[in-house]
Amino acid sequence: MTPSPAPLADAELFVPLNPQGTATPLVCLHASAGSAFSYLPMAQLLGPEQPVWGVEAPGFDGSQEPVSSVPALAARYTAALREALPAGPVHLLGWSLGGLIAFDMARRMAEAGAEVGRLILVDVSPPYMVPMPPEPETVRRFLHEIAASLGLDIPAEIDALVAAAGEDVSAVFKELGRLGPWPPELDAELLSERYTVFRAHAEAAHSYEPSGPYRGPAWHLLAEKSPPQDGRWAELLPDRTERQVPGDHHTVWQGDSLQQLAAHVRSALSGPARPETD
Numbered sequence: 001m002t003p004s005p006a007p008l009a010d011a012e013l014f015v016p017l018n019p020q021g022t023a024t025p026l027v028c029l030h031a032s033a034g035s036a037f038s039y040l041p042m043a044q045l046l047g048p049e050q051p052v053w054g055v056e057a058p059g060f061d062g063s064q065e066p067v068s069s070v071p072a073l074a075a076r077y078t079a080a081l082r083e084a085l086p087a088g089p090v091h092l093l094g095w096s097l098g099g100l101i102a103f104d105m106a107r108r109m110a111e112a113g114a115e116v117g118r119l120i121l122v123d124v125s126p127p128y129m130v131p132m133p134p135e136p137e138t139v140r141r142f143l144h145e146i147a148a149s150l151g152l153d154i155p156a157e158i159d160a161l162v163a164a165a166g167e168d169v170s171a172v173f174k175e176l177g178r179l180g181p182w183p184p185e186l187d188a189e190l191l192s193e194r195y196t197v198f199r200a201h202a203e204a205a206h207s208y209e210p211s212g213p214y215r216g217p218a219w220h221l222l223a224e225k226s227p228p229q230d231g232r233w234a235e236l237l238p239d240r241t242e243r244q245v246p247g248d249h250h251t252v253w254q255g256d257s258l259q260q261l262a263a264h265v266r267s268a269l270s271g272p273a274r275p276e277t278d
Helices: 037-045 071-085 097-111 135-149 158-165 168-177 186-206 232-236 253-270
Strands: 014-018 026-029 052-055 090-095 117-121 218-225 238-246
Touching: 014 037, 026 097, 037 052, 037 090, 037 253, 052 071, 071 097, 071 186, 097 117, 097 135, 097 186, 117 253, 135 158, 135 168, 135 186, 158 168, 168 186, 218 253, 238 253
Parallel strands: 026 052, 026 090, 090 117, 117 218, 218 238
Antiparallel strands: 014 052
């Protein structure tokens, strides 16, 4: 990818995290929150020669409707990426929901004859089609995600507040300010906008069933404290390398865990396509 993506309808989806450098570009797909900036600290550790671009979700800035389908997101991002970079390989990386999107993009690109350099998943649960949880549970997960991303403790009263509000999501967001040290910019209006995106992405994850495996080389960097996974990634990513990173689903992006995660990413990007097993 050039220092700035080519002008196109979806150019606003690309976020420059480290646009300089001559190595094969690394494109990082947003998680459920929709923002690409969670990848910025990692991008800064990969070195000046590694271009890194993030992809921000439609609707994150409030100008578009969010998309509630992994295949629809993957198809849109793949088309935009191929227009911005019509030739040459590209690396794909995704954390959480972003890993499902990256996986689907890699499949699409491989089927179309486009070269995928590396596919890197960061602590990604295997996909299964399951019903959406009740609205209060989705709201609770959203607030815990927000708090974890900001390094905040969830007030003990949150669960009771969410349960009492039921389907009235706005009532929960209006009460947050008095319960804990939430940044003032995270007011009820902004939280409602962010929740709309998060909920659409939760629907996308819960409804995703891959149409087949991706047989290219892949890496899965797993958080040591995340729950054990079943073996479905072995079916969907038969040529994968697994590594563990200290921490949980969120703290892998902090401190020493982030340093180790970035080291694994550097190794995946610079090493052979199929590394030797341990």
